[in-house]
Amino acid sequence: MNHIELNKNNKKITFYGSNSVIESDKNTIDKLPLTGDEASDRLLIQKCIDDNNLKSSILYDGNTVYSFKKIVKEYRNLQKSGSLEKLTDKMYHFFTNACGDIAHYNVNGFKGYYNNSLRNLESQLLNRDTFIPRWHSDLDRIFKELKIGKYYSERENVDLDIVPINKLKPIIEDLGWKVKQTCGFWNFEQRESSQFSFKFSISTANNKATDIIDGLKYYYDNFDKDGYIRQLIELDEGHEFSVSDIVHDVETNLRLLSRLINEINYRCKNEALILSSYENDKNYDLDLELER
Numbered sequence: 001m002n003h004i005e006l007n008k009n010n011k012k013i014t015f016y017g018s019n020s021v022i023e024s025d026k027n028t029i030d031k032l033p034l035t036g037d038e039a040s041d042r043l044l045i046q047k048c049i050d051d052n053n054l055k056s057s058i059l060y061d062g063n064t065v066y067s068f069k070k071i072v073k074e075y076r077n078l079q080k081s082g083s084l085e086k087l088t089d090k091m092y093h094f095f096t097n098a099c100g101d102i103a104h105y106n107v108n109g110f111k112g113y114y115n116n117s118l119r120n121l122e123s124q125l126l127n128r129d130t131f132i133p134r135w136h137s138d139l140d141r142i143f144k145e146l147k148i149g150k151y152y153s154e155r156e157n158v159d160l161d162i163v164p165i166n167k168l169k170p171i172i173e174d175l176g177w178k179v180k181q182t183c184g185f186w187n188f189e190q191r192e193s194s195q196f197s198f199k200f201s202i203s204t205a206n207n208k209a210t211d212i213i214d215g216l217k218y219y220y221d222n223f224d225k226d227g228y229i230r231q232l233i234e235l236d237e238g239h240e241f242s243v244s245d246i247v248h249d250v251e252t253n254l255r256l257l258s259r260l261i262n263e264i265n266y267r268c269k270n271e272a273l274i275l276s277s278y279e280n281d282k283n284y285d286l287d288l289e290l291e292r
Contacts (some may be wrong), residue, residue, distance in 0.1 A: 009036030013045075016057040025056040038135040046138040065138050066094065068145070075146050076277065078118045079270045084111045095121070098139055099149070100130050119266065127152040147273060158272045161208045168212050171267050175260050186212060190253055195241060196232055198253040209268055216261045223257075225250060 004022050006013040006029060013029060015022035032048055034041045042065050045058060050069040058065045074091045078084065092107040104110040114120040130149040132140045143149040147158075172179045178189040184205055190198040202215035232246045241249075 006030055008034050011036055011038070011041065011061055014059040014062075016059075017055055021055045025054045025058070028052055028054065029058070039137040042135070042138040043141065046141070063136065064097070066098065066142060068138070068142055071142050072145055072277065076274050079274060082118055082267070082270075084114060084116045084118060084121065087111060095125070098142075099125060100128070101125055122148070122152075145277065155269055155273065158269055158276065160210050160213065160268050160272050162275050163209045163268050163271045165204065165207055165209050165212065167271060168209055168264060168268060171264055172260065175263055176256070177260060190256055195245065195249050213261070213265055213268060216257070216264070220254070220257055220261060223254065225254065 001016050002019050002022060003014055003016045004026055006015070006026050008030070011034070013026075015026050015029075017025070029045060029048060032041075032044050034044060038060065042060055045060060045065045046068055048054065049058065049065065049067045070090065071094055074088060078087065078091070087107060087110070089107060092110055095101055096104065096110070101110075104113060114124065126148040128149065129152075130143070132143060132149065144151050147155050169179055169181075172188070176190065176192050180187045180189075181204075182201075184203060185201045186204055187201045188199065200219055202212055202219065204211045204215075229243075229247055229250055232250070233243060236246070
């Protein structure tokens with residue numbers, strides 16, 4: 001791969017790519033009011049990369065300057081699918097080089113290691129409190145936006161109610177549950193893996209996503225397992241099922257309900273992160289980052 005260098009304020013900026021691209025990108029970067037303060041310079045270069053759609057791989061004093069828009073956009077796409085199936089080489093190198101991952105043979109080995117799951121990747125790698133030096137301001141900005149690394153705990157504070165409640169319905173159905181909306185309630189039913197119809201209702205009086213999430217948690221936490229088992233035994237007048245079959249059936253449904261709660265909370269949180277993204281916030285001001 002071809003490369004050229006630009007020296008400004010005793011700092012070396014290197015461009016990798018085709019000759020025509022790196023020469024053009026060098027001229028564009030050369031016009032920036034760089035000062036030699038790496039933290040400020042990297043943010044200016046990052047903004048320039050995004051505003052001008054620069055194609056070169058750009059290194060400032062030997063370390064990559066990452067595009068904010070491209071990295072965030074690709075990560076949001078992974079969040080929407082939950083899968084690493086469409087992981088690009090760009091994101092693979094971002095995860096391995098910028099996020100402190102172990103070496104993998106290639107991108108397919110990386111996908112296999114995390115079982116093709118973004119959730120596994122987040123829980124095993126991206127939730128770590130990764131140290132980012134002050135000068136690596138472009139990377140810190142990305143981490144802050146995606147709420148990964150040292151910002152991962154901020155995901156607990158995301159407002160789930162910015163997610164329209166109807167966006168939860170396909171998630172619920174995708175997890176094997178039937179859900180029907182009636183006046184002020186969502187009626188849940190799990191039948192696919194159950195001998196008995198497992199039904200319950202959740203109030204949606206406020207028409208908010210947290211109505212569903214909190215309602216499911218409350219139902220699960222206060223479920224009278226023993227009482228429900230006795231009720232099923234009494235209903236089985238013909239003794240078609242053994243007590244152990246009924247107990248197994250109830251425990252299976254509770255495991256499925258626990259999975260539903262866990263998964264819907266995770267997916268709803270991801271949707272809220274996407275909706276609240278700085279990328280879509282027209283009021284986002286880079287000057288705030290420069291001041292910080």
